[in-house]
Amino acid sequence: MSDFDWGVIVRSWSFLAEGMALSALLVAVATIGGLVIGFGLALMRLSSNRLIASPAAAYVTVMRSLPLVLVLFWFYFLVPLAIGRPIGSLASALIAFVMFEAAFYCEIIRAGINNVRQGQTEAGLATGLRRSQVMRHIVMPQALKAMTPLVLNQIIIVFQDTSLVYVVALHDFLTTASIVAARDGRPTEMYTLVAVVYLIICLSSTKALELYRKGRAG
Amino acid sequence: MIVLEDVHKSYGKLKILRGCSASVKLGEVVVVCGPSGSGKSTLIKCVNGLVPFEQGSITVDGVSVSDKKTDLPMLRARIGMVFQNFELYPHMTALENVSLAQIHVLKRSRAEADARSEKLLARVGLGGKLASRPSQLSGGQQQRVSIARALAMDPKAMLFDEPTSALDPEMINEVLEVMQALALEGMTMMVVTHEMGFAQRVADRVLFMDGGEILEDTPKAQFFTDPATERAKQFLTKVLTH
Amino acid sequence: MNYRWNWSILLQEPYTEWLWSGLQWTVAISLVSWAVALSVGLGVGVVRSLPSGILRVIAGVYIDVFRNIPPLVQLFLWYFVLPEIVPETIGLWIKRDLPYPEFVTAVVAIGLFAGSRVAEQVRAGIEAVGNHLMPAALATGLRPMQAFRLVVVPLGLRAIVGPLTSEFLVTVKLSSLSLTIGVLELTAQSRHIENYTFQGLEAFTVATIGYLVIGLCVTGLMRLIDDRVGGAALRRAGS
Numbered sequence: 197m198s199d200f201d202w203g204v205i206v207r208s209w210s211f212l213a214e215g216m217a218l219s220a221l222l223v224a225v226a227t228i229g230g231l232v233i234g235f236g237l238a239l240m241r242l243s244s245n246r247l248i249a250s251p252a253a254a255y256v257t258v259m260r261s262l263p264l265v266l267v268l269f270w271f272y273f274l275v276p277l278a279i280g281r282p283i284g285s286l287a288s289a290l291i292a293f294v295m296f297e298a299a300f301y302c303e304i305i306r307a308g309i310n311n312v313r314q315g316q317t318e319a320g321l322a323t324g325l326r327r328s329q330v331m332r333h334i335v336m337p338q339a340l341k342a343m344t345p346l347v348l349n350q351i352i353i354v355f356q357d358t359s360l361v362y363v364v365a366l367h368d369f370l371t372t373a374s375i376v377a378a379r380d381g382r383p384t385e386m387y388t389l390v391a392v393v394y395l396i397i398c399l400s401s402t403k404a405l406e407l408y409r410k411g412r413a414g
Numbered sequence: 415m416i417v418l419e420d421v422h423k424s425y426g427k428l429k430i431l432r433g434c435s436a437s438v439k440l441g442e443v444v445v446v447c448g449p450s451g452s453g454k455s456t457l458i459k460c461v462n463g464l465v466p467f468e469q470g471s472i473t474v475d476g477v478s479v480s481d482k483k484t485d486l487p488m489l490r491a492r493i494g495m496v497f498q499n500f501e502l503y504p505h506m507t508a509l510e511n512v513s514l515a516q517i518h519v520l521k522r523s524r525a526e527a528d529a530r531s532e533k534l535l536a537r538v539g540l541g542g543k544l545a546s547r548p549s550q551l552s553g554g555q556q557q558r559v560s561i562a563r564a565l566a567m568d569p570k571a572m573l574f575d576e577p578t579s580a581l582d583p584e585m586i587n588e589v590l591e592v593m594q595a596l597a598l599e600g601m602t603m604m605v606v607t608h609e610m611g612f613a614q615r616v617a618d619r620v621l622f623m624d625g626g627e628i629l630e631d632t633p634k635a636q637f638f639t640d641p642a643t644e645r646a647k648q649f650l651t652k653v654l655t656h
Numbered sequence: 657m658n659y660r661w662n663w664s665i666l667l668q669e670p671y672t673e674w675l676w677s678g679l680q681w682t683v684a685i686s687l688v689s690w691a692v693a694l695s696v697g698l699g700v701g702v703v704r705s706l707p708s709g710i711l712r713v714i715a716g717v718y719i720d721v722f723r724n725i726p727p728l729v730q731l732f733l734w735y736f737v738l739p740e741i742v743p744e745t746i747g748l749w750i751k752r753d754l755p756y757p758e759f760v761t762a763v764v765a766i767g768l769f770a771g772s773r774v775a776e777q778v779r780a781g782i783e784a785v786g787n788h789l790m791p792a793a794l795a796t797g798l799r800p801m802q803a804f805r806l807v808v809v810p811l812g813l814r815a816i817v818g819p820l821t822s823e824f825l826v827t828v829k830l831s832s833l834s835l836t837i838g839v840l841e842l843t844a845q846s847r848h849i850e851n852y853t854f855q856g857l858e859a860f861t862v863a864t865i866g867y868l869v870i871g872l873c874v875t876g877l878m879r880l881i882d883d884r885v886g887g888a889a890l891r892r893a894g895s
Contacts, residue, residue: 258864258868261825261829261868261871262829262864262867263828263830263831263832263833263843263867264829264832265832265833265835265843266832266846266860266863266864266867269843269846269847269850269856270860270864273850273857273860274857277659313499313501316501318459318497318501319495319497319501319560320503320515321464321487321490322462322493322497322564322573323490323491323494323495323514323515323519323564324487324488324489324567325487325514325515325518325519326487329518329519333503333514333518334503334514337505338503338504338505341505356725356727359728359729360728360833362728362836363835363836370726370729370732374732377736383732383736383737383740384736384737387729387732387733388737390729391725391729391730394724394725394726394729395721395724398723398724398725399720399721402723
């Protein structure tokens with residue numbers, strides 16, 4: 197057992213910070229893109245037209261059945277093929293994350309919308325509002341409120357998910373740390389650091405979210 | 415004003431309505447009663463097209479509800495509806511609840527709509543609750559807001575779907591009084607309710623439903639003294655002894 | 657899109673064998689991890705729903721820590737860090753003599769992560785039932801521990817068959833992480849075939865179908881179980 201050398205963290209600090217910045221970028225893009233596409237998918241799934249609802253349902257089911265690692269490989273392979281020229285692994289990973297998380301956000305949004313009682317829609321329709329107006333003024337505001345904690349929770353999960361870009365060699369926080377670990381022969385220090393940093397960020401976010409939930413309920 | 419002819423409705427194999435015909439004339443108050451599961455609520459929701467039906471026809475003020483060419487939202491705007499569970503929008507104040515459709519359907523300005531809402535809320539005795547959220551109001555108050563919300567569209571007729579059955583007993587009267595005042599002003603009303611006292615005071619006619627059929631369509635006086643069917647007699651005995 | 661399809665590649669040796677062996681590893685890791693997750697999760701979840709005590713606190717810490725570190729990081733901790741921080745003899749044993757070290761490590765890491773998730777489900781299920789039935793059980797004269805053991809826990813566990821199905825499927829998906837430490841499971845093998853043949857579309861499609869089929873089987877099986885025990889729970893709660 198070698199002696200620990202925590203100085204390796206200080207020496208590689210800026211490299212690790214760049215990794216963390218990439219992780220943050222992935223979270224931001226996956227969340228914003230995922231919410232937008234997820235909202236579209238949710239509207240499709242809620243359609244009474246089966247030709248619209250079924251493809252969205254199939255997409256969501258398949259995405260949710262696959263490991264993110266496989267999805268990353270899929271897009272790593274498919275995106276350049278579809279575009280017809282090589283494209284950086286970052287772009288592929290961003291697209292993969294957006295398309296993967298969209299399936300999860302879709303289900304959160306759909307549940308939020310379904311949670312609004314049918315009677316609310318009926319009441320809106322009964323006053324002469326059109327379906328789109330009922331959606332915008334009555335259903336969505338209530339659905340948004342119900343889904344906010346779930347979306348925030350999903351963002352924490354996405355943050356954890358981003359560590360998987362390791363498999364396509366993108367330099368996120370975990371990957372930069374693993375590069376340092378291998379280069380300097382300091383796996384213990386580096387992986388402990390990664391675990392502690394993730395733990396602090398995710399645990400404090402989770403606890404803050406719990407407080408927010410309780411505050412809203414009470 | 416409202417004419418139903420041979421309306422059929424089923425959910426899958428379950429037949430809810432089996433050929434219902436009835437009419438409500440201008441200025442008339444018609445009470446619909448019957449045991450639970452008899453199809454009353456479904457029937458009244460067919461009138462403004464909230465529940466689509468397979469067969470038969472309903473016209474309101476000469477406009478067919480089931481005709482694909484009918485602008486259903488515009489038709490609904492002319493018929494007020496009050497729900498069993500109030501269905502006030504929980505994220506809006508009482509005032510906003512009443513103003514919403516005025517702004518988006520009747521295209522009134524917010525100031526116009528709010529002025530009208532204030533008047534109506536005052537009329538149902540809630541002039542002091544304009545800024546309250548539904549969660550801050552009692553059941554009776556919520557139901558009165560929802561009546562104001564329906565009246566805000568200047569409806570030609572009002573539909574009430576068991577407006578008092580979700581209320582605590584002490585709040586039932588405040589809602590019935592508002593409804594009674596409306597009836598006296600000559601509003602055309604179709605009311606699903608178990609409140610036989612209300613029917614006796616206000617109704618012109620009573621429809622009695624059971625098993626998805628309208629078994630009786632009789633003037634009020636006759637319904638309470640001499641109902642035609644055995645089932646209506648049983649129903650009255652049960653309801654009136656309470 | 658300019659792509660030369662060649663589905664027959666999948667029937668050529670050694671690729672068929674690769675995929676088949678990958679599928680077997682995926683199933684093996686999923687099942688053994690699930691056994692770990694279920695036993696740890698049930699124990700921790702029940703302890704976590706106890707009214708008080710040091711065990712309850714420990715269970716809470718376990719759930720918090722394991723749920724809030726990405727599973728891949730946990731895998732690396734078990735694989736790279738653990739042998740370095742334990743006493744030297746044990747570390748050497750792990751490195752040299754542990755049979756199937758990657759498989760064992762993957763199973764431990766995935767099992768303990770999934771276990772923390774299962775524990776949360778168990779706790780939630782017990783709490784939901786407990787809030788309802790605890791007063792009734794106490795009113796019949798049962799002592800709190802008896803009520804907990806005889807009424808709340810058995811019913812709570814029946815109530816969570818559905819959520820546990822999703823957790824098992826999460827575990828199946830997690831099994832793919834083991835490719836990072838060299839286990840050639842389904843995803844890894846499909847990637848390999850892509851690297852060797854450039855027929856990624858075919859290889860990834862097979863892997864995708866593999867996961868979908870596993871998912872369908874699991875869902876079907878669990879639905880059967882849920883009908884058995886869930887129906888029973890409903891009947892009991894209703895009567």
